[in-house]
Amino acid sequence: MPPQKIPPPPNPFAVCEHPCPDERYFRDEGLNASTIKATVASLSPLSVVPAKGRAYRNQQRRDTPALVVGRAAHAFILEGEKVYTARFAVMPDVDRRTKAGKSMLAAWLLDNENKTGITVDQDFQVRGMAAAVRRCAAARRLLVNGLAERAIFWSDLGTGLPCKARLDYITEDGTLVDLKTCQDATESGFTRSVALFRYHIQASFYMRAYREFHGGDSPPFRFVAVEKIPPYSVGVCDLDEDTLAAADDIVGVAMRLWARGDEAPSDFGEYTVALRPYQNHLALMEDA
Numbered sequence: 001m002p003p004q005k006i007p008p009p010p011n012p013f014a015v016c017e018h019p020c021p022d023e024r025y026f027r028d029e030g031l032n033a034s035t036i037k038a039t040v041a042s043l044s045p046l047s048v049v050p051a052k053g054r055a056y057r058n059q060q061r062r063d064t065p066a067l068v069v070g071r072a073a074h075a076f077i078l079e080g081e082k083v084y085t086a087r088f089a090v091m092p093d094v095d096r097r098t099k100a101g102k103s104m105l106a107a108w109l110l111d112n113e114n115k116t117g118i119t120v121d122q123d124f125q126v127r128g129m130a131a132a133v134r135r136c137a138a139a140r141r142l143l144v145n146g147l148a149e150r151a152i153f154w155s156d157l158g159t160g161l162p163c164k165a166r167l168d169y170i171t172e173d174g175t176l177v178d179l180k181t182c183q184d185a186t187e188s189g190f191t192r193s194v195a196l197f198r199y200h201i202q203a204s205f206y207m208r209a210y211r212e213f214h215g216g217d218s219p220p221f222r223f224v225a226v227e228k229i230p231p232y233s234v235g236v237c238d239l240d241e242d243t244l245a246a247a248d249d250i251v252g253v254a255m256r257l258w259a260r261g262d263e264a265p266s267d268f269g270e271y272t273v274a275l276r277p278y279q280n281h282l283a284l285m286e287d288a
Helices: 022-027 033-039 050-058 065-079 081-087 099-111 120-135 137-142 187-197 199-214 241-260 281-287
Strands: 015-017 040-043 046-048 088-090 116-118 147-155 162-170 176-182 221-227 234-238
Touching (some): 033 040, 033 050, 033 241, 040 241, 046 241, 065 081, 065 116, 065 176, 088 120, 116 120, 120 221, 120 234, 137 234, 147 199, 162 199, 176 199, 187 199, 187 221, 187 234, 199 221
Parallel strands (some): 088 116, 176 221
Antiparallel strands (some): 015 147, 147 162, 162 176, 221 234
16 A cells, blocks of 8 residues: 655745735735746746846836726625725716815815725726626635635745735635636636736745645635626636646746846847747738
8 A cells, every 4th residue: 555645734934814914915025926927038938037027026016097996806806895995985076177176086085095096987897897706606606705815924945035925815625716807708818818917827826825834735726707898707717737737837947046046138039930820911811
């Protein structure tokens, strides 16, 4: 009888905080999934450039309307309307050039100084996405009786790097759920998003964070993807084993290079571009 596999123990240098306020999380200098993703210049062939991650981490990022809507949707869908209205408030639609408009806006700011302002249209959009997720049976089953926005901080035992991750949602049975707002939640559309935005790398890093604190093997991981325009269609996505294995390799490479202070060249030399047939208008003309 083969020896029974013993699950890995938790990392003694890992801590979990729930709830974890934004200012606490972003103040921490740990390496996170967004920075890891930024180091990946190319997936095929794989090109990991730590200098890109360092540049990303040093950037001052603007709070764009899309980012605000994304955060608001996360609050409403994962933590509920009460949390959403505690963090976000609809701004008055006034003419800011007039005395009356300025006065109304000043009064609103005074009443909502600790909240993020959103427009009426953004509020409608967020509520539409939340309602759509509730209507989707597969998504609804995942997002009940779990924990939202749980932060894990740890020191990586292999590299010594301080790391952090804030997990969107953990179900009662330990499944990690990540909410994504997107343009296309179909299988083909979200597959493109996974490759373009390196979502599989993020999934691998979050699974790593969970293992660091809880020990044991990797937990199940699922995406809930909700489209940002009506009718706010929803898809629930799993990643296959090969995709997750590849992502785990990428995370490992990126962390080792980062720990070494590796500054690989950030230019890519000379090359020839060959479009695939479906991208070439001449091929399309031949079929016409």
